Amino acid sequence: MAGTAVLGRLSWQAATVVDHVDETERTRSIVLDPPAWPGHKAGQHVDVRLTAEDGYQAERSYSIASAPEDDHLVLTVERLDDGEVSPYLVDELRPGDALELRGPVGGYFVWEGSLGGPLLLVAGGSGVVPLRAMLRHHRAVRSTVPVRLLYSTRALEDVIYRDELMGLADDGEIDVRFTLTRSQPPRWRGYGRRIDRELLDEVAWPPRERALVYACGPSGFVEAAASFLVELGHDPGTIKTERFGPTGG
Amino acid sequence: MTPISRGFQGRRRTDVEAARVPPGQYVTDDFPVLSAGPTPHTPLPEWSFTIRGAVDEPRSWSWDELRSLPSETVTVDIHCVTKWSKLDTTWTGVSVDALLDGVDTSAEYVTAWSDGGYTTNLPLEDVTEGRAWVAFAYDDEPLEPEHGGPARLLVPHLYFWKSAKWVRGLELRNEDEPGFWESYGYNNYGDPWQEQRYWGD
Numbered sequence: 001m002a003g004t005a006v007l008g009r010l011s012w013q014a015a016t017v018v019d020h021v022d023e024t025e026r027t028r029s030i031v032l033d034p035p036a037w038p039g040h041k042a043g044q045h046v047d048v049r050l051t052a053e054d055g056y057q058a059e060r061s062y063s064i065a066s067a068p069e070d071d072h073l074v075l076t077v078e079r080l081d082d083g084e085v086s087p088y089l090v091d092e093l094r095p096g097d098a099l100e101l102r103g104p105v106g107g108y109f110v111w112e113g114s115l116g117g118p119l120l121l122v123a124g125g126s127g128v129v130p131l132r133a134m135l136r137h138h139r140a141v142r143s144t145v146p147v148r149l150l151y152s153t154r155a156l157e158d159v160i161y162r163d164e165l166m167g168l169a170d171d172g173e174i175d176v177r178f179t180l181t182r183s184q185p186p187r188w189r190g191y192g193r194r195i196d197r198e199l200l201d202e203v204a205w206p207p208r209e210r211a212l213v214y215a216c217g218p219s220g221f222v223e224a225a226a227s228f229l230v231e232l233g234h235d236p237g238t239i240k241t242e243r244f245g246p247t248g249g
Numbered sequence: 250m251t252p253i254s255r256g257f258q259g260r261r262r263t264d265v266e267a268a269r270v271p272p273g274q275y276v277t278d279d280f281p282v283l284s285a286g287p288t289p290h291t292p293l294p295e296w297s298f299t300i301r302g303a304v305d306e307p308r309s310w311s312w313d314e315l316r317s318l319p320s321e322t323v324t325v326d327i328h329c330v331t332k333w334s335k336l337d338t339t340w341t342g343v344s345v346d347a348l349l350d351g352v353d354t355s356a357e358y359v360t361a362w363s364d365g366g367y368t369t370n371l372p373l374e375d376v377t378e379g380r381a382w383v384a385f386a387y388d389d390e391p392l393e394p395e396h397g398g399p400a401r402l403l404v405p406h407l408y409f410w411k412s413a414k415w416v417r418g419l420e421l422r423n424e425d426e427p428g429f430w431e432s433y434g435y436n437n438y439g440d441p442w443q444e445q446r447y448w449g450d
Contacts, residue, residue, distance in 0.1 A: 009449035014252050047332075047446075049273075050254040057251075058259050059273045059332055084260045084275065098252040105447060107433035108285055219282045223395060226287035236287045236365060243282050 010105070011036075012049060014098040015073065023076060023160045027126060028090045029065060032073045032099060040068055042137035043110035043130045043214065043242075046075065046103030050085055060085045063129040063216075063242075064104065067136035076160060078126040109214065109242045111137065117145030117212055118205055122195075122225045124152045124217020130242065131216060132161050135168060147174040150203045152195055152221065154182040177203050195221070197228045207233035212240075219243040265336065269326055271441035274334040280396065281333055285429065288394050289364035289415050296399060298383060299418035300348060303356040309418075310348075312399065318343045321382065325405035327412070328441040330430075340403050342384030345376045345419070356421035360428060361402050361413040369413050369428035370437070371404065373421065380406060383416060408439040408446070 015034035022028050045063045066074035079090040093099065111119065111134040119138070121131040128151055138147055153159050159178065169176040179191030179199065191199055205211045213234065215225045222243045230236050265276045293312045301307040310318070322341045328334045360370045375381065384403040385392055392398035397414030404411045410430045431437050436445040444450060 010447055012251070047273075049251075050257045050259070051251050052257050052259045053253055056259045056261060057273075058257075058275060061331055088254070088257050092256045093254075097255055099254075100252065105434060108430075219395070223282075223288060230287045236289070239287050241284060241286055243284070 010102045012100050012102045014100050017093055017095050017097045017099055018072060019095055020093070024158055026090070026158070027076055027078045027160050029074050029076045030089060030093060030099070032075065032101070034073055034101065037073055038104070040064055040073075040104035041107070041110040041112055042067055042133040044104035044106045044133075045130070046073075046101045047105060048075070048085065048089070049100040049102070050088060051100070058085050061105070062089075063133070065129045065132050067133055067140050069140035070136060076126065076129045076132075109216070109240050111212065111214060113137070113141045113143045113145070115212060117143075117147065118209055119145055119147045120204055120211040120213045121147065121149045122200075122213065122215040122217075122222075123149065124221035124225075125154075125158070126160060127215075127217030127221070127242070127244070128160050129216075131214060132164075134214065135165075135174060139168070139173060148203060148205075149174055149176045150179070150195070150200075151176065152179045152181060152217070155180055156185055156188075195225055195228070197231060200225065200228045201232055204229060204232065204234070207235070210235065210238060213238055214240050214242075216242040217244070269336060270334055271328055272444045273446075274328055274332055274441065277333040277335055279333075280335060281329070281331070282395050283329060283331055283410070284395075284414065285367065286365055290394060291364050291399070291415070291417075293399060297417065298348070298400070300352065300421065301418060302360075302420035303423050304352050304354050304421055308348075308352070315343060315383065315400070316385070318347055322386075323382065323403075323405075325403075327405050327409050329409040330435065330439070330446050334441075339388050340382065340384040341386035341389070342382035342400070342403060344379060345381040345383065345402075346379060348383065348419070349377065352421075354421050356423055358422040358425045360420045360422060360426060361411075361416050362418055362420060363413045364415040364417055367413060367415065367429050369402075369411050370422075370426055370431055371407070371411055372425075372438075375407065376402075376404060376419070380404065406440075408436075408441050410435065411439055 015032040019031035065076040077089045299309040382403045385400040402413040402416045
C-alpha cells in the first residue's frame with residue numbers, strides 16, 4: 001500500500017557458526033551463516049540469545065564486524081572475565097554450532113558511502129569492531145572519502161584486526177594512528193598515552209572540514225574523545241557515539 | 250524452535266527476584282551509559298524547562314524555579330533496551346503532574362526534547378498520574394552530566410531511552426511523532442514487559 005511503512009518484526013534466527021578467528025588473546029571473531037539475513041549497514045549490531053538446557057536464556061547485543069558486502073556475517077566478541085555470555089562466545093562456541101540472533105539493529109551509528117566525509121573513526125579497545133565494518137564497507141564500495149582511524153589500546157597485543165589495519169594503512173587507503181596507553185614496544189613511533197585534547201587536535205581534521213566522527217569504546221573513553229572534539233570546535237551534531245559500559249558481557 | 254546452546258550453563262542471579270526482570274534483560278549493579286553524541290553542558294543560569302505545543306500558553310521554569318517546586322523521591326527499577334536492568338534506583342525530581350497542573354490541553358501525545366537535539370515521544374497518559382518525573386538527583390546526589398544532568402525525564406515503566414537525558418521541555422501534541430531512536434528502528438512505545446525493543450515488536 002503506497003505510503004504505508006511496513007514494519008516487519010525482526011525474528012530470531014539460528015545462524016550456523018562456520019568459522020572463528022582469534023584476533024587477540026581476549027577477542028574472537030565468529031563467522032556466521034544466518035539463514036535469512038536481510039542485509040545491514042556498517043555500524044549496526046545484533047542481539048544474540050543463548051539458551052541453556054533447562055530453558056534459561058541470556059541475551060546481549062554485539063556490533064557487526066563485517067561489511068554489508070562481505071560473504072558472511074561476522075561478530076567480534078571480547079571476553080569479559082566476569083561476563084555471562086562473552087566467555088561462552090569466545091571460548092566455547094565452535095564451528096557447526098548454532099547461534100541465535102536477531103537483527104540488524106540500530107540506524108544511527110552507521111556510515112554509508114553516500115554520507116560522505118571526511119571520516120574520523122575513534123576507537124577504544126573492542127570499540128573498533130563497528131568501525132572496522134565501516135572500513136570494510138569503504139573499501140568494498142571503493143569510496144574516495146578520506147578516512148582516519150585513531151585506535152587506542154593498552155598494548156600492541158590488544159590491537160584487533162592488526163594485520164588488516166596495517167594493510168589498509170600500507171595501501172594508503174586510510175590513515176591509521178595508534179596510541180598504546182600501557183606499554184609500547186621498543187622504537188614505537190605511535191602515541192603512547194591516553195587520548196587528550198592535544199592528541200585529538202593532531203589527529204583530527206580542522207573543524208572547518210566538518211568531518212563525520214564515529215567514536216566507539218568504553219564509556220569514559222568515548223566521553224573524553226567527544227568532549228575534547230567539541231572543545232576543539234567540532235560541531236556536536238557531527239559526532240556520533242556508541243559506548244559500552246563496565247558490564248555488558 | 251529455539252536451539253539449545255551446547256555447553257551453555259548461564260549464571261542465574263539468585264539474589265534477584267525473577268518477576269522483577271523483564272524478558273531478555275539481565276540485572277546489573279553498574280550504571281552503564283547510552284548516548285548518541287557528546288554530553289551537553291548547559292550552565293544552570295541558562296537552563297530552563299518549558300511546556301509548549303498544544304497548550305493555551307507555554308509555561309517555563311528557571312532552574313531555581315523548578316527546584317523550588319515540591320519534589321518527590323522515588324525508588325524504581327529501570328530497564329535499558331541494550332539489555333541491562335537496574336533495580337531499586339532512587340531518584341528525586343518534580344512529578345510531571347505538578348508541571349502540567351492546570352494545563353488545559355486536548356493533546357494525547359508528548360515529545361520530550363533535550364539539549365543536543367534528542368527527542369522521544371510518549372502518550373501523554375504515560376507521563377501523568379504519578380508515572381513520570383523531571384529528575385535532578387540520583388541517590389541523593391546531583392545527577393551527573395553523563396547520566397543526563399542537570400535533569401532528565403524519568404519514565405521507569407518504559408525502556409530507558411524514553412527517560413530523555415538533558416531534558417529541557419515537553420511539547421504537547423495532538424498527533425504522535427516518532428522521536429530520535431523511534432526513527433532509527435526502535436519501538437514507538439517501548440514496554441519492557443512486552444519486549445517492545447524494535448520496530449514491529
